[in-house]
Amino acid sequence: MKTDLNIINICLSDTPMQEFIRENRILGRIISAIPEIPFEKVKIGECIRKGREDLLYENKKTGAKHTKITIEEKCVYVSKVLKKVAEEHNSDFLILDGFLHYFNGAYWEKIDESVASDCISMAAEKAGFLPVEAQQENNKKKLLRQFIADYKCPPIQTKDDDLSISVxxxxxxxxxxxxxxxxxxxxxxxxxxxxxxxxxxxxxxxxxxxxxxxxxxxxxxxxxxxxxxxxxxxxxxxxxxxxxxxxxxxxxxxxxxxxxxxxxxxxxxxxxxxxxxxxxxxxxxxxxxxxxxxxxxxxxxxxxxxxxxxxxxxxxxxxxxxxxxxxxxxxxxxxxxxxxxxxxxxxxxxxxxxxxxxxxxxxxxxxxxxxxxxxxxxxxxxxxxxxxxxxxxxxxxxxxxxxxxxxxxxxxxxxxxYKIRSNTVLFWVKKEGWFAVVPPENTERKSAKVPHVELDFLYEKYVAFCKKKGMHETSNATFNERIRKLFYVQTGSTNNATWVFCDKPKEKDIPVSDDTQSPKSYVERFIDNLNEEK
Structure with missing residues (x-):
């Protein structure tokens, strides 16, 4: 008999997860306060209130009314009672971003699904489920699904003007x-x-x-x-x-x-x-x-x-x-x-x-x-x-x-x-010292006497530079687009070539004429253009 009692005690003992929940200051207190729910009486009262006496039957000997109650219906009642008890203990449960949270007295703490499942199962057992009934896997899933369905929407919808800063x-x-x-x-x-x-x-x-x-x-x-x-x-x-x-x-x-x-x-x-x-x-x-x-x-x-x-x-x-x-x-x-x-x-x-x-x-x-x-x-x-x-x-x-x-x-x-380095075209122009001989916004066609370089030649030099530096070069079309932001580009020139009106100083200290701008000016202009783009 002693062995039988030991087995019974083992079967009715808490799992490690249940022990963890009981030791939790807030969750343990909430579970302990769950009252026993007279499930059948609650449903009978609901049927009478809603005029559904057809769902009731009478005991002919005692005259007492009875009704059948399903596990799913019990889950609904447990869910409502659990939340009410939590509120009475200055706590609550909410579904935030798809996860169950509870207020632990200081902040809303996320509950892992396994903890949430055992927590609601323990509440059901306290409310009147048999231990084996409350801990059965399918019933635990039903309890958790019901609870999540009931409280999936946060009750507080803060307007933008009312948003406050709290730490x-x-x-x-x-x-x-x-x-x-x-x-x-x-x-x-x-x-x-x-x-x-x-x-x-x-x-x-x-x-x-x-x-x-x-x-x-x-x-x-x-x-x-x-x-x-x-x-x-x-x-x-x-x-x-x-x-x-x-x-x-x-x-x-x-x-x-x-x-x-x-x-x-x-x-x-x-x-x-x-x-x-x-x-x-x-x-x-x-x-x-x-x-x-x-x-x-x-x-x-x-x-x-x-x-x-x-x-x-x-x-x-x-x-x-x-x-x-x-x-x-x-x-x-x-x-x-x-x-x-x-x-x-x-x-x-x-x-x-x-x-x-x-x-x-x-x-x-x-x-x-x-x-x-x-x-x-x-x-x-x-x-x-x-x-x-x-x-x-x-x-x-x-x-x-x-x-x-x-x-x-x-x-x-x-x-x-970083902007310059991440734009390999601009980085190459700056490193190689190319400067504009005609402002890029120019609209008048220029003769071959004005210093210029063919676009294809520039692109070849740019690609060679990128390979030497281990950098990723842009496509020809992208290169063309970015060069136009830095220099005046003229199409349909001699032999149908595209001319870029830029040059490189032969010596570092060659002065720049009054009608041109330094490389730095065009770099700054390009950066300003970047900043204005959306």
Whole structure:
């Protein structure tokens, strides 16, 4: 008999997942508070209220009314009771981006499907299901499907004008109002899906971080841009849509790795993904994991990407995603921002203006001397998170006041250089020293006496240059188009040739005549043209 009792106890004991749920401070308390549901009485009352006594039958001996009740009907009642009990315990359940979340007292936490299934199964058992009935696989699926069907739509639809900025920290929620942040208690209505691991302390400082940043990124405006980018992660896209992402660029021991680790510590590693541009471009399952995240920060760019998809993600536009074993769905209104570290800048972007417009390239070109390198620095800086966050708060305020990032000469110069390098035609013109002898907007035909070069000859020289440098050359048609932006081009000339009115100095210091412009002027003109294009 003792053996039989042991077997019975084993059969009725909790699974490891059930033990985990009971130990959860919020979920365990909700499950414990689930009352027993008199399923048959509830259905009888429903039938009488709706005038459906035809679904009832009477016990001839006792006169009591009875009805048949299915598992599916029990699932409906359990779903309603579970949500009501959660609300009574200052919690709730919602389906956000296709995933079940619960309010854990500080923020909306995602529940894995296996945890959600066992949680609802335990609620059903507490409500009156037999243990074997509640834990049977098909019944668990029915319970979960019913619960998701009931609460798949968020009840809060915030208007753009009502969007507020809230930052969830360990000791409360920072709320931005009238140019200032104030700390208050957690509220589920904020719809926040994260909590930072440190306290808000307005008096905290970060002397070690300041010293480090002054060394690796000396320009103060560039430092401000970095802090603003971190702060941008907390601003809803519909509140401030800047459509910008950041690339930390530089080779060697320059501090990028420390920034990478530090940003993840500030935002919380569980709230940061690390996918490359290549993965985000072509994998719908990867994109789905951006849901509910503050930032995607990759330590590398990866291989070839799809610029159109990257532009959509950076802009916060609707994108198609897919979760494993589920249908494709559209991810909307996500707030995830994007940062990347790279030793070399992408080369496949060939004068893509819309692509340029979305990037803040922050150069880290100070090599940290061996005697100054500290492998324990990231751990030391963790002690200054509250102080570092105060610099982030200042960055948020600047973004909201200016509705743009701080102007940085370093950032602007780096981006302009990148524009030139990514346009191989412009890069070749600048490197080889070609200059215009006639303004490119000229409309009068010129004679052969004016210095000129045949277009085909220029293209041959350009292709040879690209091969020598290991660069990808553009097509003849694209080359023609870009040359016309830099120089006056005349078709139908002698032997039906196409002439380009440009020349190369025989010596470096040959003066340029008054009716011509220097190569630099045309480079600047071309860049301005790029910036004006949409």
């Amino acid at each position: 969830n920290l360990r000791n409360g929620t920072l709320k931005y109002n009238n140019g200032e942040f104030t700390l208050r208690d957690f509220q589920k209505e904020d719809m926040l899906r994260y909590q930072l691991s440190f306290d808000y302390d307005p008096d905290a400082t970060c002397p070690q971080f300041d010293e480090f940043l002054d060394y690796v990124l000396p320009e103060k405006q560039a430092q401000d841009v970095l802090m603003e980018m971190i702060g941008y992660c907390f601003i809803p896209t519909r509140k401030l849509k800047l459509e910008r992402s950041m690339m930390l660029y530089g080779e060697g021991a320059n501090g990028k790795g420390v920034i990478y680790e530090l940003v993840k510590e500030i935002l919380g590693k569980e709230h940061v993904t690390g996918f490359s541009m290549a993965a985000l471009s072509f994998d719908a399952n990867t994109r789905a994991q951006l849901s509910g995240k503050l930032l995607n920060y990759s330590s590398e760019l990866g291989g070839k990407c799809n610029p159109d998809m990257i532009k959509k993600l950076i802009s916060g536009e609707d994108v198609e995603v897919k979760t494993l074993y589920k249908d494709v769905w559209t991810m909307q209104d996500y707030t995830c921002k994007f940062m990347f570290n790279t030793n070399s800048l992408p080369k496949e972007t060939e004068a893509n203006v819309a692509f340029f417009r979305r990037w803040i390239i922050l150069p880290f070109d100070v090599t940290i001397a061996k005697e100054k390198r500290d492998k324990k620095l990231p751990d030391k800086l963790k002690k200054e998170l509250s102080g570092i966050f105060n610099r982030v708060i200042s960055g948020i305020k600047r973004l909201l006041e200016r509705e743009d990032f701080t102007e940085s000469e370093l950032v602007n110069r780096t981006l302009e250089e």
